[in-house]
Amino acid sequence: MKSKLFILMVLLSITLVFLTGCGFKEKSQKPKPEEQIQTQTDLSSQERKEEIASLEEKYEIESSTENQIFENNYEASSPFTGLPTKEEYYNRAVAVAIENSPAARPQTGLDEAAVVYEFMLEGGITRFLAIYWPEIPVKIGPIRSARPALIEIARSYDALFLHAGASPDGFQLLADSKLLNLDQLYKSKYFWRSSKRKAPHNLYSGQKPLAEYIANLTEKEYPKQFNFITASIINDFKEAQNIKIDYWGAYDVLYKYQSLKNNYLRFIKSDNNPHLSENGKQLTAKNIIVQYVNTSTKDDQGRQDIDLSSGGEIKLFRDGIVINGSWEKRNNKIVYLNSKNQKLGINPGQTWIQIVAKKTKVSY
Secondary structure: HHHHHHHHHHEEEEEEEEHHOOOOOOOOOOOHHHHHHHHHHHHHHHHHHHHHHHHHHHHEEEEHHHHHHHHHHEEEEOOOOEEEOOOOOOOOEEEEEEOOOHOOOEEEEHHHEEEEEEEHHHOOOOEEEEEOOOOOOOEEOOOOOOOOHHHHHHHOOOOOEOOOOOOOHHHHHHHOOOEEEEOOOOOOHHHHHHOOOOOOOEEEOOOOOOHHHHHHOOOOOOOOOOOOOOOOOOOOEEEEOEEOOOOHHOOOOEEEOOOOOOOEEEEEOOOOOOOEEEOOOEEEOEEEEEEEEEEOOEEEEOOOOOOOOEEEEEEEEEEEEEEEEEEEEOOOOOEEEEOOOEEEEEEEEEEEEEEEEEEEEOOO
C-alpha cells in the first residue's frame, strides 16, 4: 500500500514539473508588474498597427480618388473665351482690323475669333477688331486701316496688331505706344491680295505667312481677360431675345437668341440678312456687351474721337436676358462691372463688344 502511494506521489510530482516547464500557471497567479507592462505594450502596438493600416488604406483610396478627379477634370482654359484648351499656351494674341463695308462681306475669320469689337468710324461705317488666341485662322480679312480706338484695344491685350495703314492720329498713336504691329504698307510679305475681289477690299493675312514671325516672338502668359462663369443667380434682369443696335443705316445690327444653343445669331440691317462668314456659317455670339462711350467728330473727314477712358454704362446680353452694368478703365484695361461694382460674369465662348455712342438706340 505504501509503495503504491509512493509511486502515485512520484507521478504527481513529475506531472507538476512537466506542466510548470511548459509555462502553465495557476489561474489565481498574477503576472509580475514587468510582464503586465509588456503585455499592455504589445496589445497597444498591435492596435496601433491596425489603426495605421486602416488609415493608410483610407488615404490610398482618397488619394487615388482625388488624383483621378484631378486628372480627369484638370484642363487649361483660354483667358479670352474661358473654354478648355488642350494645353497651356504662351502664344502672343493677334488683333486684326477687319473691314465691314458691303463690299467686304462676307468676311473671313470672324467666326474663329475669341473676341470681336465693333466701332463706328467716319461716314457711318463700322469696323471690327478681332482678337485671336492661341491660334489664328488660315485666312483673315479683308484687312483695312487702323484708327486710334482699335489701336487702344489691341494695346490693352498686348497683342500683335495687323492693319493696312492708319489715320494720321492712328500713325501717331502707333509710334507713341510702341505697339507691336505689322502694317501691310511696310511689311507686305505678311499679307496677300485675293484675285476674287476688287481692291481695297481684298487684303488678307493668316496662319501661313505669319507662322514664322509669331513663332519668334517672346512667349507671353495672359491673365484671365473676363470673369467667366458656369452658373449664376441674377435677380435684376429683363428678357432680351431680340436685340437691335442702331449704328447707322446699312450697319444696324440685329441679334436673335437661340435657346437650344444658348447663343445669339447675328444679322445686318434686317432679320432677312444673316451676317455670314465666307464659309457660309452665320456669325453667332455667346455674350454681347453694348458699351456706351463719349464720341465726337474731330476732322473734316468725319473721323470719330472715341473715348475709351472715361467709363460709362453697358448692357450685357446673355442667356436670353439683359443685365445693366458699367465699364471703367483700370491699368490700361477695360473692365465690366455689375450693379455691385463687381466684375460682371459672362459665359465661356465668343464675346462681341459693340462700342456705341451714348445716344445710340438699343432696343430689345
